[in-house]
Amino acid sequence: MSTESALSIRDLRVTFKTLLGNVQAVRGVSLDVQPGEVLGVVGESGSGKSVSFLAVMGLLGRNAVIEGSAKVGDTELVGANQRTLRKVRGNNVAMIFQDPLSALNPVHRVGAQVAEMILAHHHGMSKDDAAKRAVELLDIVGIPQPEQRARQYAHEFSGGMRQRVMIAMAIANDPKVLIADEPTTALDVTVQAQILEVIDRIRKEMGTAVVLITHDLGVVARMADRVQVMYAGRVVERADVHSLFHQSDHPYTRGLLASQPTLGRERLSPIPGAPPNMLQPPSGCAFRVRCAHAGPECAGAVPELIQVRRTETACVRAQELEALV
Amino acid sequence: MLRFIVRRLLWAIPTLFIVTFVVYCALRLATNPLASYARANPRVAKDPEKMAQYVETNGLWPGFGGYVRGYFVWLKGFVTGNWQVSIKGSRPVWPNLKIALVNTIRLGLLAVMVSIPIGLSLGIFAALKPGRLRDTAVNTGAIIGFSVQPFISAIILQLFFGVQWAKWFGEPLLPTSGLYPPGHQGFDPVLMLKYMILPVIVVSIQSIASYSRYMRASLLDVLNSDYLRTARSKGISERRVLVKHALRNAMIPIVTLAALDIGAIVGGLIISEAVFDYPGMGVFFLNAQSNGDFPELMPWMVIITSSVILFNLLADLAYAWLDPRIRLD
Amino acid sequence: MTEFQELNHVDPPADLHHDDSIGVLQTSLSPKRMAAKRFVNHRAAFVSAIVLTMIVIFVVLSPITTRYGINESIFKAEAGRPNQNLAPFNLAWFGTDGNGRDLYSRIIYGAQVSLMIGLFTAIGSVMLGTLVGGLAGYKGGWLDDILMRVTDIYLALPLLVVLVIVRGMLANVEWVTAIMGDTSSVRFLVILLTVVGWMGVARLIRGQVKQLKEREFIEAARALGASSSRIMFRHLLPNSVGQIMVALTFAVVGAISAEATLSFFGFGPDAGSGMTSLGLLIRDSKRAVPPGYWWLVVFPGVFFIILSLCINFIGDGLRDAVDPKMQQEVK
Numbered sequence: 006m007s008t009e010s011a012l013s014i015r016d017l018r019v020t021f022k023t024l025l026g027n028v029q030a031v032r033g034v035s036l037d038v039q040p041g042e043v044l045g046v047v048g049e050s051g052s053g054k055s056v057s058f059l060a061v062m063g064l065l066g067r068n069a070v071i072e073g074s075a076k077v078g079d080t081e082l083v084g085a086n087q088r089t090l091r092k093v094r095g096n097n098v099a100m101i102f103q104d105p106l107s108a109l110n111p112v113h114r115v116g117a118q119v120a121e122m123i124l125a126h127h128h129g130m131s132k133d134d135a136a137k138r139a140v141e142l143l144d145i146v147g148i149p150q151p152e153q154r155a156r157q158y159a160h161e162f163s164g165g166m167r168q169r170v171m172i173a174m175a176i177a178n179d180p181k182v183l184i185a186d187e188p189t190t191a192l193d194v195t196v197q198a199q200i201l202e203v204i205d206r207i208r209k210e211m212g213t214a215v216v217l218i219t220h221d222l223g224v225v226a227r228m229a230d231r232v233q234v235m236y237a238g239r240v241v242e243r244a245d246v247h248s249l250f251h252q253s254d255h256p257y258t259r260g261l262l263a264s265q266p267t268l269g270r271e272r273l274s275p276i277p278g279a280p281p282n283m284l285q286p287p288s289g290c291a292f293r294v295r296c297a298h299a300g301p302e303c304a305g306a307v308p309e310l311i312q313v314r315r316t317e318t319a320c321v322r323a324q325e326l327e328a329l330v
Numbered sequence: 331m332l333r334f335i336v337r338r339l340l341w342a343i344p345t346l347f348i349v350t351f352v353v354y355c356a357l358r359l360a361t362n363p364l365a366s367y368a369r370a371n372p373r374v375a376k377d378p379e380k381m382a383q384y385v386e387t388n389g390l391w392p393g394f395g396g397y398v399r400g401y402f403v404w405l406k407g408f409v410t411g412n413w414q415v416s417i418k419g420s421r422p423v424w425p426n427l428k429i430a431l432v433n434t435i436r437l438g439l440l441a442v443m444v445s446i447p448i449g450l451s452l453g454i455f456a457a458l459k460p461g462r463l464r465d466t467a468v469n470t471g472a473i474i475g476f477s478v479q480p481f482i483s484a485i486i487l488q489l490f491f492g493v494q495w496a497k498w499f500g501e502p503l504l505p506t507s508g509l510y511p512p513g514h515q516g517f518d519p520v521l522m523l524k525y526m527i528l529p530v531i532v533v534s535i536q537s538i539a540s541y542s543r544y545m546r547a548s549l550l551d552v553l554n555s556d557y558l559r560t561a562r563s564k565g566i567s568e569r570r571v572l573v574k575h576a577l578r579n580a581m582i583p584i585v586t587l588a589a590l591d592i593g594a595i596v597g598g599l600i601i602s603e604a605v606f607d608y609p610g611m612g613v614f615f616l617n618a619q620s621n622g623d624f625p626e627l628m629p630w631m632v633i634i635t636s637s638v639i640l641f642n643l644l645a646d647l648a649y650a651w652l653d654p655r656i657r658l659d
Numbered sequence: 660m661t662e663f664q665e666l667n668h669v670d671p672p673a674d675l676h677h678d679d680s681i682g683v684l685q686t687s688l689s690p691k692r693m694a695a696k697r698f699v700n701h702r703a704a705f706v707s708a709i710v711l712t713m714i715v716i717f718v719v720l721s722p723i724t725t726r727y728g729i730n731e732s733i734f735k736a737e738a739g740r741p742n743q744n745l746a747p748f749n750l751a752w753f754g755t756d757g758n759g760r761d762l763y764s765r766i767i768y769g770a771q772v773s774l775m776i777g778l779f780t781a782i783g784s785v786m787l788g789t790l791v792g793g794l795a796g797y798k799g800g801w802l803d804d805i806l807m808r809v810t811d812i813y814l815a816l817p818l819l820v821v822l823v824i825v826r827g828m829l830a831n832v833e834w835v836t837a838i839m840g841d842t843s844s845v846r847f848l849v850i851l852l853t854v855v856g857w858m859g860v861a862r863l864i865r866g867q868v869k870q871l872k873e874r875e876f877i878e879a880a881r882a883l884g885a886s887s888s889r890i891m892f893r894h895l896l897p898n899s900v901g902q903i904m905v906a907l908t909f910a911v912v913g914a915i916s917a918e919a920t921l922s923f924f925g926f927g928p929d930a931g932s933g934m935t936s937l938g939l940l941i942r943d944s945k946r947a948v949p950p951g952y953w954w955l956v957v958f959p960g961v962f963f964i965i966l967s968l969c970i971n972f973i974g975d976g977l978r979d980a981v982d983p984k985m986q987q988e989v990k
Contacts, residue, residue: 024700064559087568095565107556110575111655112582121574125566158654174564349812360827470703473975477968479916481923482941482960485948493951597817601920605945616924619823631820638815 010037010076011181011214012061012098017073017083019053019060019238026284030056032238032307033073038182038214043205045229045246046218047261051280053238054218058184062100063090077182096126099175103187105167109159115170116140116155122177142173146203165196169203176207183207184216189224201228222265226250234258237281237291239307244316254318254327257292290320298326334650338643345639353631354401357624364390366622367417388414388625404628414625416618423626427614431596431633433509434603434610436522438595441530445537446588452538453545454577460550468542475539484532484605491528504528507607525608532602537591544587549580582652586645593641597634694901694980704976707969714966718771725764726751730933732759744952754954756943762954765935766962772928772936773915773966776849780914783853785907788860793899795861796868797891806865810858818855819920826851826926843929848921852914859913860906867902868895901981908974912967919963937963 019031031053038044048054059065061075061082075082077097080089102108110118119139124130136155143151146169159167168188175183185204189197205228208215217228225232225246232249234242234257242255253259260276278295281287290308293299302321310317313324320326367384368375375381385391389403407414413423456468492506505511505525510518552558553576561575562568600612607613611630618626650656699705717724727733733751736742742759745751753762795803813821829835829851830842839847871877872895880890915937921927922938923945940959947955 024697059559062563064562091565091567093565094563100563102556102560104556108560110557110561110579112579112653113574121566122564125564160655171560174560352812356824356828359831360824362831469975473703473971474964474968477912477964477971479919479963479967481920482963485941485944485956486960489948489951489953489956493948494953497951594815594817597820600817600819601923604924615820619827634816634820635812642815 009039011040011078012036012038012216013074013076014057014061015074015076017057017060017075018071019056019065020070020072021066022068022070028283029286030069030238030283031060032286034235034238034240036233036240036243038216040181040214041208041212042231043208043215043217043229045225045232046216046235047220047222047225047232048235049220049280051283052235054235055186057235058100058186058216058218062094062098062184063087064100092126095122095175095180096178097180098182098184099178099180100184100186101168101171101175101188104191105164105171106159106191108171109167111159113158114156115159115162116143119143119155119170119174119177122174126178138177139173142177143170145176146170146173146207147199148173163196164192165199168192168196168200172200172203172207176211176213179211180213182214182216184218186218187220188217190219190221197224204228222250222261234261237286238283239291239319240310241292241319242316243310248315252315254313254316254323255320256296256298256326260295298322331647331650335643335647338646342639342643346636349635349639350405350632351401353635354404354628355397357627357631358390358397358400361619361622361624361627363388363417363622363624366624370417370621370623408629408632413629416626417623418621423629427626427629427633430609430611430614433608434596434599434612437526437529437533437603437608437610438592438599440526441533441537441599442588442592442595444530445534446541448534449538449541450545450584452542453547454549456542457546457549457553458572460553465546468546472539472543475535478535480532480536480601481605483535484528484602487528487531488605509609529599529602529606529608532605533599541584541588545580545584548583549576552576552580555579582649585648585652589641589645589648593638593644596637698976698980701972701976701979703972704979707972707976710965711969711973714770714969715774718767718774721767721771725761725767727761727764729765729768729935730760733761734759744947744950744955746952747954753958754952756955757946762940762958765940766937766959769935769937769940769959770962770966772845772934773918773938776845776852776918776936777911777915779849780852780856780917781907781910783849784856784910784914785860785903787853787857788906789864789899789903791857792861792864793868793891793895796865797872797887797895799869803865806861810862813855813858814862818917819924821855822851822917822921823924823926825855826921829854841929843927845928848918848928852917856910856914856917860910863902863906864899867899871895871898901977905974905978905981908970908977912970912974915963915970916967937966 014034014036017031017034018029021028021030030051034053034057036044036046046054046057056065056069060069060071063082063085065071071083073083077093080093080097082090082093085093109115113121116136116139119142120132120135123135123138124132127135140151140155143155148154148166148169154162154166159170162170171188183204188204189200192200201224204215204217207213215228217224219225229246231245232243233240234249234255236257242249242253242258244253249258250262253262257276260274263274264276266273276295281291281294287294287304289304289306290296290299293303296303300322305321308319308321310319311323313320314327364381364385368381374384389396389400391397391400404414406412415421416423452468452471456465459465488506491504492502495504496502504527506528509522509525511521514521557579558571558575561571566574596611597615599608599610600615602608603610603612604616611633615627615630617623618630732742733745733755734740734742736759742755743757745755745759747754751761751763753766756762756765791806795806826842829839829847836842839850841847877890877894880894885893918927918936919938919941922936923942925942927938927942928934928936937959941963944956944959947953
């Protein structure tokens, strides 16, 4: 399976060295994304979902220590030198970010920013050709009057249009993997749907593997083929999207589902408590301090993902809890 | 753009009126021109008729109404070129003021040419490795630079390069006062440059300190921005990330700052000019002030404030030119 | 409201919690403890605090730490044994001045006066500046406009020019002189420096208050119906304490430098009674340059640099410590 993966991550660990101590933001994450597939990565703020992928791209600060393995095709990215990373970034793996206004350079024309992405990986190409290609890309992502718009600046665009620019930039070199980090969080609901549509169309047409990082389960339900749920720097549950929504076995995933508003349900049940302090993550299962079903066995070893019913779940009591549901 | 410039220039006119009026009142209060005139010309002071005449021609009436009327008398003379003459010896003011202005601009521009490149390089050097030794070194150096007051560095440099050097090696390494050796005639840029070395160092110490701090802060801001992360995610070279994205954006506030800084040159070098006896605006001000010479001080202040207002406008224009988010109309 | 909640209001949560890129950091340290930790971590500031404390102890204990009286010659000059302008030796560690007085002792006396001027001026300027800046920032409107315009002009002009002109104005108005004393008195200088110095503080505090005003917890307090004065004194002021401390520190060094600059040009306090200040000592060193009495130049100058360096470092450390952005800074 992993041989054909577009992106394959094994036991990724990210630690930030800070004034207060070492923050263990990611503590052993593994995943595979296949071409043409959408993998949803879900979790609360600080669960390590964005950090994992920024680490893969080599975009974290100097204070981040990254261990494990992340491969795009045959290229190992963890510990790779800058030259290797540069060849992969924007070429094999492209990323779009949460806030397109701050993610675009305010003083460069939009078209030039897209063209820069093309030129970075097509060394022989002339600037004029790159500019023409940039206009085509803006057209592909659905920006009207792309020729005029290419000459404008980011602040002259609406939020949705800016995100389209980011997508145009990301797909410029036909990447194998597109990492979308909360691509719709900063946008209006109606615009959200349009942006998701653009991403979906590109996946279909170009066969791109998409990693969709979000805390919005609605987005996941709509877009993803498979889902990984992250908590406190680890994957706690993994399944295809249907199984996850209907037969999840991890108490945290269930808590997340129960805290989502749904038509017909009268009360939301939020998960009590707050995410743990990643300076000193709790022993055993990190969720046990907030878990209604926690027992003494949960404080033991850190639970690994095991197949329970239709999902892979990192919960030592998953088998027992099955009976309770 | 043109409309903005015209509008701002039109705005500058009332601003100048208000500022010069405030300055006029402040200077009249501070220098007491009539008493100063009497002090400088004891023989005239004995003649009440001549004193009354002096009050009338120069508009030195007392009271607020007198100040307002006096301001317009002064303004009319100033605009039409009939400037009031100095109280001592009734000399015209402009010839000396012009020489002082040229000398100060010369010194100031030289200091700017020295301190901006050095300061900015240090700031960039520090920001590229925040928290590391070089960053701490530049930061600490900048604070030391701030703490070295110009009058202290000036006299220590004078002592070292002038007096002590002469004691050790027979003659001073660098001249420590004036613009030329006494009795020198004509224009000699090389000789002048030699006389300007020490004053430029004194002015540059604090300037370099502040440019390095601003540059560091501005660049760090940009380096931590989302769009720089986007730029890195494109796979372009680190050099291109730094030059095309980081530095281009970080320079916007620096250019504005530099414009304001250059505008402040004409009145801002008083201390080093005074210590090194450099015949510029600062020495002109101190002499006029000690004589209570209102007719000399007033044009001096007008030049200072006009320069500040003009360079404010230039700073705004530079900002708009560099940052497409700023719209001028 | 209970006391506990009140205490919590004073320290709004650090921005850290919202930053996804660093992971959730729920620290057990309160923001104040964090600030203290950052200050100690700022090594230069910490060392400076120790050095400054030592200087202050020396100055306060001047009867013990000085070796001669303020106006006392180190010994009686005789033919063949003059006491003036002597290079450092065991009777006078920093040498003697043109009157045969011990420079070491006079630096301590001078530092006493300079620090006093600095402290009184700083307290005056910060009180006035906080009041005006706080009101302008909170109320906005015409008060804010006037403050900004007036301080714009002030900041545009060279400080020395402003000081000299304002000094001339104050000296020429009779009723002002009655309050402030003679132009060469220390009181006059403190008032002059306060009259000029508050404007910088006011702008700083104005900015801080304007920023705080938009924060959620102030909006919440307003929504709950808290009165303006309650918001100002219970929320805005306590939350600005850090900035006010920073302003106070830099105001001290600003005032000391301004005193020295004025003294250097002969606008300082009067030295007639033998009284001195660091600025006056540095002014006297001008005369020591041509004959090469290096000690009269080097010791007061270097002492002054060290003193302002310490205060600047402390201010820098404080600013870093109270700046929420710095919480992510990595060591």
